[in-house]
Amino acid sequence: MAAIRACSLGQVVLLLEKKSSLGNKLLLSGKGRCNLTNTExxxxxxxxxxxNxxxxxxxxxxxxxxxxxxxxxxxGLKLKVERQLRVFPQSDRSASILKVLEDELVKLGVQVICRSKVVDVLVTGGQAKGVRLENGQNILGDCVILASGGAxxxxxxxxxSGINIAKKLGHMVVPLRAGLVALDVKQxxxxxxxxxxxxxxxLKFSDGKREIVSEIGELVFTATGISGPLVITLSGKVIDLKTSDQTVFVDIDLKPALSIQQLxxxxxxxxxxxxxKSIKNMLKELLPLRLIMVFADAAGIDPLKKCSQVTQKEREKITSLLKGFHLxxxxxxxxxxxxxxxxxxxxxxxxxRTMESRLVKGLYFCGEMIDVDADTGGFNxxxxxSTGYLAGESAALNDN
Ligand SMILES: Cc1cc2nc3c(=O)[nH]c(=O)nc-3n(C[C@H](O)[C@H](O)[C@H](O)COP(=O)(O)OP(=O)(O)OC[C@H]3O[C@@H](n4cnc5c(N)ncnc54)[C@H](O)[C@@H]3O)c2cc1C
Structure with a gap:
């Protein structure tokens, strides 16, 4: 988008990409459907x-x-708005988004060179003057826009690599960590x-005493913890606390529609x-099969015990675990x-206002490499x- 905007304003633009093709992350986005924005x-x-x-x-x-x-x-690309105001191409294919962008690059005459990794920005007298490629070649230009993504x-x-180039030029980097990610558990x-x-x-996340965040949705167990759309969305708040060394718990309410008394x-x-019946067989009415043995184990109850032999204490334990499976x-x-x-x-x-570096004139940043991140839903x-468009326009209008 940065290249398209700069070129549409009459500049000669060279787009350097280290991979053999453009937009590989874009193709993966939205499970291959590309949730490109949101109409909020x-x-x-x-x-x-x-x-931020x-x-x-x-x-x-x-x-x-x-x-x-x-x-x-x-x-010519038709879009549609889905639940939670998420925007997707009607084709349900990210490739159709990439194709519009690539066609526009061709139409405008942006020169695209793939398999060319940028390793340095050349700076003279505090002004960006071009870039150096991994093969040692220098490419000169009036402005440089880094749009090299996250990690x-x-x-x-x-x-x-783009973030590291900026660091070498003296820019501060807020420590990189995962956002929108699955969580690991101790158990x-x-x-x-x-x-x-x-x-x-x-799901209710807490520090053991106070609730951090809770929401209803879907959860998927992984080999080491929990994932799924709900966990991924809530992960940021949890990670921030974990990085400050707090203990964080998650309670899975398996029956959110029922109060403890009703259950x-x-x-x-x-x-x-x-x-x-055995407890194991009775629990089939309440839980998915695969969860039953783990559940009985966590409750400390013999799964083969007959229902008639279950004590009040054991029943209360089952109720409390159904309302808060604790990890x-x-x-x-x-x-x-x-x-x-x-x-x-x-x-x-x-x-x-421009996306220009305050340290190096003629150097612009945009996209995921800057210290901004958001929820799922097309916001990223x-x-x-948007930052690409602004960087492209500012670089094109730069009269240094
Ligand atoms: C699985 C997945 C699904 C996602 N789904 C969505 C979604 O549906 N909606 C949403 O809003 N966001 C989604 N995101 C996030 C979104 O894809 C990114 O935030 C977005 O792609 C960032 O764009 P960017 O141009 O800054 O970086 P990128 O898309 O990462 O592009 C950076 C480009 O720069 C190139 N590059 C890097 N270093 C160099 C170098 N040194 N020299 C030359 N080239 C270099 C890379 O090869 C790459 O092509 C998803 C992310 C993932 C991983």
């Missing part, structure tokens, strides 16, 4: 950033969700549940009706697995498109 209004849109959303006001003023939607629709899914090309028995999906459960009454009824969060999956990178080039050293791509 500006105040609600900004709330979806973990912090206000930094994007100028970029959004110039080029926001309706402008992005028009950009694609004016070029996750490095096989797509974004391996933090190794979750391995037995790997792949099991629980729908309509309520206890139901259990009492089930125990009476099925007095000759301790040990951390998050590594940054490589994050859908977005938290941290990045410090915003203190970027002018939000819109931020990348």
């Amino acid at each position: 209004d500006l105040p609600n849109f900004l709330k979806r950033f973990s912090k 959303g206000d930094f994007l006001r100028d970029a959004f003023k110039k080029f926001f969700n309706q402008e992005l939607i028009s950009f694609f629709e004016d070029r 996750s899914y490095s096989f797509t090309g974004s391996d933090a 190794s028995y979750v391995k037995k549940l790997e792949g099991l999906t629980l729908r309509n459960i309520k 206890d009454a139901r259990l009492l009824r089930e125990f009476k009706l099925n007095s000759k 301790e969060i040990s951390g998050s999956r590594p940054i490589e697995e994050g859908m977005v990178t938290r941290g990045g080039i410090s915003l203190k050293q970027i002018d939000p 791509l819109q931020a990348a498109f």
Whole structure:
């Protein structure tokens, strides 16, 4: 988008890409469908950033969700709005988004050179003068825009190399960590549940005393912890606490529609009706098969015990576990697995009106490499498109 905007304003633009093709992360986005933006209004849109959303006001003023939607629709691509105002191409294929961008590069005459990794920005007298490639070649230019992404899914090309170039030039970098990522738990028995999906459960994260955040949704067990859309969305708040060394727990309410009293009454009824059945068989009425043995183990109850022999204390234990299956969060999956990178080039050293570095004239930053990140829902791509557009326009109008 930065290259397109700069070129549309009459500049000669060279786009350097280290991979053999453009847009590899874009192709993966939205599970291959590309949730390119969200039609939320500006105040609600900004709330979806973990912090620093206000930094994007100028970029959004110039080029926001309706402008992005028009950009694609004016070029013949039909879009649709799905639940939670998420925007996707009607084709349900990210490739159709990439194709519009690539066609536009060709139409405008942007020169694209793939397999060319930038390793340095050349600076003379505090002014960017070009870049050096990995093969030692220097390429000169009036301005340089770095749009090299974050540090996750490095096989797509974004391996933090652009952030490191900025660091070498004296820019502060807010420590990089995973955002929108699965969480690990201390209890190794979750391995037995790997792949099991629980729908309509309520997750409550807490520090043991105070609730941090809770929401209803879907959970998927992994080999080492928990994942799924709900966990990924809530992960940021948890990771921030873990990095400050706090203990964090998650309670899975397996029956959020029932109060403890209602659930206890139901259990009492089930125990009476099925007095000759084992606990294991009775629990089939309440839990997915794969969870039953792990659940009985966590409750400390022999799964083969007959319902008629269950004590009141044991029944209360089952009720409390159904309302709060308790796990301790040990951390998050590594940054490589994050859908977005938290941290990045410090915003203190970027002018939000232009995206120009405050340290090096003629050097611009945009996209995930800057210290901005948001929820799932199309917010991260819109931020990348908007900051790219602004950086491209500012570089084109730069008269240094
Ligand atoms: C699995 C997954 C799904 C996602 N789904 C969504 C979604 O649906 N909606 C949403 O809003 N966000 C989504 N995101 C996040 C979104 O894709 C990113 O925030 C966005 O792609 C960032 O754009 P960018 O241009 O800044 O960086 P990138 O898309 O990472 O692009 C950076 C480019 O720079 C190249 N590059 C890097 N270093 C160099 C170098 N030194 N020299 C030359 N080239 C270099 C890379 O090869 C790459 O092509 C998803 C992310 C992932 C991982």
